[in-house]
Each structure stands twice: as C-alpha cells, then as structure tokens.
Amino acid sequence: MELTQTAYKDLILGPEEGMAYGGTFVPEVLLPSLHEITDAFEEIKNDECFVAEFHHALCTFSGRPTAFTPLPRLSAMLGGAQVFLKNEGLNHTGAHKITHCIGQILLAKKLGKRRIIAETGAGQHGYATAAVCARMGLDCTVYMGRKDYERQRPNVYWMELLGAKVAAVDDGDQTLNDAVIAAFKDWVAHPESYYLLGSAVGPRPYPAMNTFFQKVVGEEIRRQCQAATGRLPDYLVACVGGGSNALGMFFDFLDDEGVTLVGVEAGGRGSAPGEHAAKMRQGKLGVFEGYHSYFLQDDDGNIAPTHSVSAGLDYCGISPILAFLADEGRVRFETASDEAALTAVKTLARTEGIIPALESAHAFAHAFELAAQLPKDCIVVVNASGRGEKDLFITMRHFQEESLRDYARHLLAF
Amino acid sequence: MNTLEKTGGFSLMNGRFREGQLPIMAHLVVGYPSLEESLRTAEAYIRAGVQVLELQIPFSHPTADGPIITAACREAVRQGVTVRDCIVAIAALRKRHPSQEIVAMSYLNRIYAFGCQRFMGEMEAFGVQHLLVPDLPVDHIDFPSFQNLRNRRVKLVPVLAANVSDARLEKLLQMGFDFFYLMSDFKITGSAFGLHPRLREVIARVKSHPVAHCQSAYAPFPRVGVGFGISTPEQARLVVEDADLAIVGSALIQAQREGRLDAYLDELKNTFARATECA
Numbered sequence: 001m002e003l004t005q006t007a008y009k010d011l012i013l014g015p016e017e018g019m020a021y022g023g024t025f026v027p028e029v030l031l032p033s034l035h036e037i038t039d040a041f042e043e044i045k046n047d048e049c050f051v052a053e054f055h056h057a058l059c060t061f062s063g064r065p066t067a068f069t070p071l072p073r074l075s076a077m078l079g080g081a082q083v084f085l086k087n088e089g090l091n092h093t094g095a096h097k098i099t100h101c102i103g104q105i106l107l108a109k110k111l112g113k114r115r116i117i118a119e120t121g122a123g124q125h126g127y128a129t130a131a132v133c134a135r136m137g138l139d140c141t142v143y144m145g146r147k148d149y150e151r152q153r154p155n156v157y158w159m160e161l162l163g164a165k166v167a168a169v170d171d172g173d174q175t176l177n178d179a180v181i182a183a184f185k186d187w188v189a190h191p192e193s194y195y196l197l198g199s200a201v202g203p204r205p206y207p208a209m210n211t212f213f214q215k216v217v218g219e220e221i222r223r224q225c226q227a228a229t230g231r232l233p234d235y236l237v238a239c240v241g242g243g244s245n246a247l248g249m250f251f252d253f254l255d256d257e258g259v260t261l262v263g264v265e266a267g268g269r270g271s272a273p274g275e276h277a278a279k280m281r282q283g284k285l286g287v288f289e290g291y292h293s294y295f296l297q298d299d300d301g302n303i304a305p306t307h308s309v310s311a312g313l314d315y316c317g318i319s320p321i322l323a324f325l326a327d328e329g330r331v332r333f334e335t336a337s338d339e340a341a342l343t344a345v346k347t348l349a350r351t352e353g354i355i356p357a358l359e360s361a362h363a364f365a366h367a368f369e370l371a372a373q374l375p376k377d378c379i380v381v382v383n384a385s386g387r388g389e390k391d392l393f394i395t396m397r398h399f400q401e402e403s404l405r406d407y408a409r410h411l412l413a414f
Numbered sequence: 415m416n417t418l419e420k421t422g423g424f425s426l427m428n429g430r431f432r433e434g435q436l437p438i439m440a441h442l443v444v445g446y447p448s449l450e451e452s453l454r455t456a457e458a459y460i461r462a463g464v465q466v467l468e469l470q471i472p473f474s475h476p477t478a479d480g481p482i483i484t485a486a487c488r489e490a491v492r493q494g495v496t497v498r499d500c501i502v503a504i505a506a507l508r509k510r511h512p513s514q515e516i517v518a519m520s521y522l523n524r525i526y527a528f529g530c531q532r533f534m535g536e537m538e539a540f541g542v543q544h545l546l547v548p549d550l551p552v553d554h555i556d557f558p559s560f561q562n563l564r565n566r567r568v569k570l571v572p573v574l575a576a577n578v579s580d581a582r583l584e585k586l587l588q589m590g591f592d593f594f595y596l597m598s599d600f601k602i603t604g605s606a607f608g609l610h611p612r613l614r615e616v617i618a619r620v621k622s623h624p625v626a627h628c629q630s631a632y633a634p635f636p637r638v639g640v641g642f643g644i645s646t647p648e649q650a651r652l653v654v655e656d657a658d659l660a661i662v663g664s665a666l667i668q669a670q671r672e673g674r675l676d677a678y679l680d681e682l683k684n685t686f687a688r689a690t691e692c693a
C-alpha cells in the first residue's frame with residue numbers, strides 16, 4: 001500500500017507505534033523509566049516554549065545554523081551534478097551528535113534528572129554528552145568499550161576534562177555494543193538516572209526523539225538550498241551508522257517526492273561477515289538493544305561482529321525508522337568501502353578545503369560516483385555529519401605513517 | 415493432556431514447597447562449558463531435587479545478565495551451540511525425567527531467528543510450560559512479528575522489579591500469567607544479595623490474585639520466583655519465606671566452574687532440611 005507522503009512524518013513522530021519496527025524490547029524493569037521519557041517527549045514535541053529553548057541553545061551553544069556550502073571545484077572535477085555540503089562539522093564538539101544531546105539534556109532537566117548515563121563508540125557522542133552535562137551541571141558517566149577507549153584516547157581525554165566519568169567496558173568485544181549493554185545495566189541499577197542514547201536506535205522513544213531533535217538539519221537545508229539555488233535538491237546523501245544524521249537530514253523532505261534520499265553504510269573491507277557494517281545489504285530482521293529492525297547476525301540469531309574504518313559506523317543495527325523507510329522504498333541504501341572513504345577525505349580536503357569525519361566521508365564517496373553520472377542541472381546535497389580532526393591518528397596513519405611514527409617518538413621523548 | 419498435567423503439576427500447596435523438593439529454580443547455560451557437561455549439570459540439579467530447572471539458550475550479547483552468565487553464554491556461542499542443539503538437550507532431559515519442571519530462557523533474537531512459531535511448537539512438544547524472555551515485555555507479543563509467541567501451553571514469565579506500577583501489575587495479572595519472576599533489587603544477575611523493601615508487597619499482591627482464565631484446579635494462584643544476586647543457600651532460604659522459589663544462577667555456574675557444584679547442592683539440601691525441621 002502506498003502511503004501518502006505526509007503520512008510518513010505523522011507515522012514517525014506520531015504517538016502511536018505505526019511502523020512495523022521499533023518497539024520497547026527491554027527488561028520490564030526499564031519500562032517505567034522509558035514510559036516517563038516517552039510521556040515527556042510527547043509533551044515537549046508540541047510545546048513551543050520547549051522548542052524555542054532548544055533552538056536557542058542550538059544557536060548560542062552549538063553555533064546553528066550550520067553552513068550550506070556549494071562545492072564548485074569538486075563539482076567541476078566530477079563533471080556532473082552541482083554538489084553542496086551541509087556542514088554539521090561546524091557544530092560545537094565537531095559533529096551533529098550535540099543536537100540530540102542538547103534536546104535530551106533539556107528533557108532530562110525537565111524531568112528533574114541529576115545523573116546522565118551514555119554510551120559511546122568513537123567518543124563523539126560521549127564528548128558531546130559530556131559537554132552538555134558540564135554546561136547543565138549534571139553528573140555524567142560514559143561507557144566505552146575497552147578497545148574504543150584505547151584507540152580513541154583523545155576523546156576520552158576531552159570527556160574527562162569536561163568532568164565526565166569514562167568507564168571502560170571489558171566485556172565481550174569491548175566495542176560499542178558492549179558499551180550500550182553496560183549503559184543499560186547501569187540504568188537497571190539506577191533507574192532514577194537518565195540514559196542519553198546517541199543515535200536514532202534503541203527502544204521507544206529514542207528513535208523518534210532523536211529524529212525530532214535532528215530534523216532541524218533538513219529544515220535548514222530546505223531554506224538554504226532555496227536561497228542558494230531557488231529550488232529543492234534532487235538528492236540528499238548521508239552516511240548511516242545508527243541513523244541519526246541521515247534522519248536529521250531526510251526527515252523534512254519525506255513529503256517531497258522529487259527528493260531522492262540515499263543512505264550510505266560502511267562497506268568496510270569487503271562483504272564477508274565481520275568485514276563491514278552494511279545492515280540494509282546483509283542484515284536480517286531481529287531484535288536487539290531494545291528495538292526491532294535489521295541487524296547483522298549469523299543464521300542462528302547471534303549478533304555478528306562488524307568492521308569499519310570509521311568507529312561511528314561500526315555498529316550492527318540500524319534505526320527502525322530507516323528500516324521502515326527502506327522497506328517502503330523511500331530511502332535508498334548504498335555502501336562505501338574503507339578505502340573509498342579515506343580517498344574521499346583527501347579529495348574533499350584538496351578540492352574544497354574541508355576535512356570531513358571518516359563517517360561522513362562514506363557519504364561523500366558515494367556522492368562523488370552519483371554526481372558524476374547526473375546532469376549538470378541536478379543538485380546533490382551531502383551531509384558532512386562531522387569534521388575530520390577527531391580522526392587525526394587514523395587518517396594520518398593511512399596517509400603519512402612515517403610522520404606519525406616520528407611524532408609518536410617525539411611525544412614519548414618529553 | 416501432557417505428561418506434566420498427569421503427574422499432578424508443580425503447583426505449591428498453599429505456597430509451600432513439595433516434599434523432597436527444593437524450592438529452587440536452578441539455572442544453567444546450555445552448552446557451557448560443553449553440551450555434555452551442561453547436561454550432566456542438569457542431572458546433578460535434578461538429583462538434588464530442584465523443583466524447577468531453568469535452561470538458558472546462550473546468546474552472543476545477553477543484555478540483562480552479569481559477568482558470570484555473560485561469560486558462560488559467550489563461551490557456549492563460541493563453541494557454536496545452536497538453538498537446535500538446545501532443543502535436543504531439552505528433549506533428552508525430558509525423556510529421562512518426564513515430570514521434571516523445565517523453564518526455558520532465551521533472549522528474543524535467537525527465538526526470532528529460529529522462528530517464533532516453530533520454537534513454541536518445540537517447547538510444547540517437550541513439555542516446557544514456561545518461557546522466560548528477558549528482553550520481551552510480555553505484552554509485546556501484540557507486535558505482529560511476535561504474535562506467535564502466544565501459546566496456550568507454553569506461557570511467558572513476566573520478569574518484574576519493585577518499580578512495577580500497580581496498574582501494570584494489575585494488567586499482567588489480568589492477562590493470566592501464572593508464574594512471575596521478580597528481581598530481588600535493581601541490579602543484574604550475579605550482583606550482591608539484597609531484597610528491595612517493596613518486594614514483599616509485590617509478592618503478596620501477585621500471590622493473592624487468582625490466575626485469570628485458569629482452567630486447572632491445581633494452580634489457583636500465580637507462583638513467584640525471586641532471583642538476581644542469590645548466591646548462598648541461606649539467602650535462598652530467606653527468599654522462600656515469601657516467594658515460592660529462589661532462583662539461583664551465577665552462584666551455581668561459579669560453583670560448577672570451581673569444581674564444587676556437588677558440595678554447593680549438598681549445602682542447599684542441608685539448609686532446607688534444617689529449615690523444614692525447624693518449621
């Protein structure tokens with residue numbers, strides 16, 4: 001059945017669970033806390049005062065609106081469509097994540113919460129959470145898999161400098177899933193705390209709530225693209241880890257049939273199990289971490305390991321909202337490899353003077369291919385969900401390994 | 415009528431435990447440390463006289479379990495224990511012990527991957543009357559993908575904590591569940607022991623509500639098991655002053671791992687023998 005396009009927005013943000021996916025698949029003990037947050041979210045959604053306070057905080061603390069940048073040299077090089085970039089990397093703390101952190105922290109404050117729990121993979125969400133907690137004077141504990149803790153040490157440092165407690169998780173593979181599980185367990189033991197979940201995944205209401213906070217990105221793009229070109233874009237391209245930056249970009253355009261929405265997942269090193277994080281290409285329906293959606297898993301229902309050069313995309317599940325929109329044919333999914341993402345970082349840096357986060361570079365890698373095949377009057381907008389400084393040691397190891405070794409030796413000699 | 419009903423069921427006589435049986439739900443992870451070894455552990459539990467055997471199907475990411483059970487699950491998964499292997503193990507136990515009460519436990523994704531309807535059919539065939547799914551709030555079977563978990567003979571076990579609202583508890587009691595699992599306190603499995611102050615009130619409420627839509631005369635009131643963090647036999651005894659069953663998991667796995675399972679089970683038996691004498 002074809003839904004009218006406006007119905008998508010209502011379905012996603014409406015009070016009823018209208019989609020086939022999602023749900024609240026958590027131990028009963030967490031239901032009272034989740035219901036409390038769901039009720040509060042239903043209230044603030046239509047509360048002009050709350051929304052105004054949220055937007056004020058986005059402007060004054062995070063620097064919104066973010067720039068909408070034409071990429072003329074890149075477009076000329078590709079020889080196809082005109083490519084534009086939405087620079088979410090200009091947000092405070094360097095990525096789009098801070099937007100839903102600000103929204104949720106205001107909600108937590110409203111609920112009288114004093115302690116915040118969060119999980120983080122690369123550390124971007126944890127960093128943003130630590131920053132908003134410091135600003136609001138709330139106690140903050142961030143769980144991080146031991147492996148991520150070791151390889152993303154700069155972000156651990158920033159979080160600690162901001163006063164957060166960073167707890168390294170030694171269970172399992174010591175990556176994002178284990179951090180999510182540890183955060184859930186903390187919440188079971190401390191149901192009076194607020195769990196600030198970092199993507200459009202997890203149990204209800206997080207997928208819809210983070211989409212609601214992030215939709216400001218698409219709303220800005222609509223205005224900025226109209227102002228710059230006099231019309232709407234033809235393609236919107238975003239990378240997909242859990243789905244928060246993609247949904248933030250896409251949401252406002254769900255009723256605009258002429259706008260093609262493309263999500264780009266991590267193709268990693270190949271299509272063998274454990275070598276990528278392409279849920280919509282190789283995932284199967286399942287239930288994990290509180291929600292029903294597509295997950296990378298083995299035939300017998302165990303969660304599969306994932307890989308991506310970008311920690312932010314290195315995750316086994318995908319937003320139930322994106323899963324639904326994919327089934328509906330409203331969002332198209334593609335993949336970009338580690339190699340292609342690294343190349344895209346360099347290409348964008350050299351042609352336009354912008355260094356994107358490795359996550360966002362996946363969206364660029366695909367957009368380059370796409371734009372090259374499109375006519376010149378087409379408009380492609382790419383979401384630069386984050387800036388690339390956080391990836392210093394990863395990209396430097398790839399592009400200038402000797403120089404990195406030198407620097408490490410120099411640092412150790414102090 | 416299946417074998418279980420013929421034997422007279424496992425209902426409690428007015429909330430007290432049956433002669434010669436321990437008011438214990440003893441947990442193990444199927445396939446840990448190996449399939450054969452886990453079957454031997456089950457036999458040891460049954461010999462000791464545990465009233466209920468709880469068999470957990472291992473999952474790669476047991477989100478609500480503590481470190482001991484998580485490690486056991488991971489090891490079993492690493493060895494490639496399938497849902498099918500677990501069902502075969504349950505079938506073998508059922509064959510040897512026709513009247514042993516068995517509760518199956520699994521995270522939802524493994525059941526879903528196996529097929530909800532097919533899984534429930536197997537549970538029914540092997541006389542598993544209760545299924546515990548820690549990441550499935552029991553009314554979520556209304557979700558279209560999980561409707562097949564509704565089964566007349568295999569009932570889900572709500573896992574509740576002291577923060578359950580009166581309205582929610584009332585709703586679950588009205589839905590006809592006859593076995594409730596209560597968390598001793600706000601924590602994960604394998605934590606330190608302690609009973610939440612409100613627990614006694616929740617137990618009393620559950621146990622005073624006749625099972626809704628119940629056709630059997632044997633089990634007019636729901637049973638209550640209390641688990642999470644019960645590690646010593648004395649703690650188990652304390653728990654069954656109010657509850658019908660003390661649920662012991664991590665402590666048994668730990669004992670098994672350290673080669674003192676038989677000693678632990680003996681101690682359990684002695685503790686309850688003394689308690690019965692004193693009563």
Ligand SMILES: Cc1ncc(COP(=O)(O)O)c(C=O)c1O
Pocket residue numbers: 095096097121122124125198199200239240241242243244245246311312313357359360385386387
């Ligand atoms: C810059 C950046 N982009 C994208 C992501 C992926 O998350 P999501 O798919 O929720 O936007 C992350 C996650 O850490 C990130 O830091």
